[in-house]
Amino acid sequence: MSYKNEIVTSANYVTRPKEGSFHLADHHGVTVKTNQGNEYLIHSTPGSGVVVTDTKHMSKNWNVDHSIPVKGEKTVHDIHKSSSGRTTNPLINYMSSGTCINTAKNGEKALKK
Known part of the structure; x- marks a missing residue:
């Protein structure tokens, strides 16, 4: 995919309410803007899994929680890889990445490094 080599210039930590009638925590993610x-x-x-x-x-339900300082030159692929779990199986990837929160x-940790 073409986005993989794009350089991240800014980032935000974002959350939204989980969909459905029962949820214990919000859904978490990171948005990145590129060069x-x-x-x-x-x-x-x-x-x-991690996508x-x-x-x-x-959706319009996402809110910026805080901005993330981007240290050094990182690609979208670098951040995707750092966020991902340890397998290509979507459910195991989700669990081994520590769910959406982790x-x-x-x-965020990878962007600040």
């Missing part, structure tokens, strides 16, 4: 002017959401779901999605497809926290 190409594109914006992506990096987040994790039980059905897909990169164009922010054009985000996926977002791992992405």
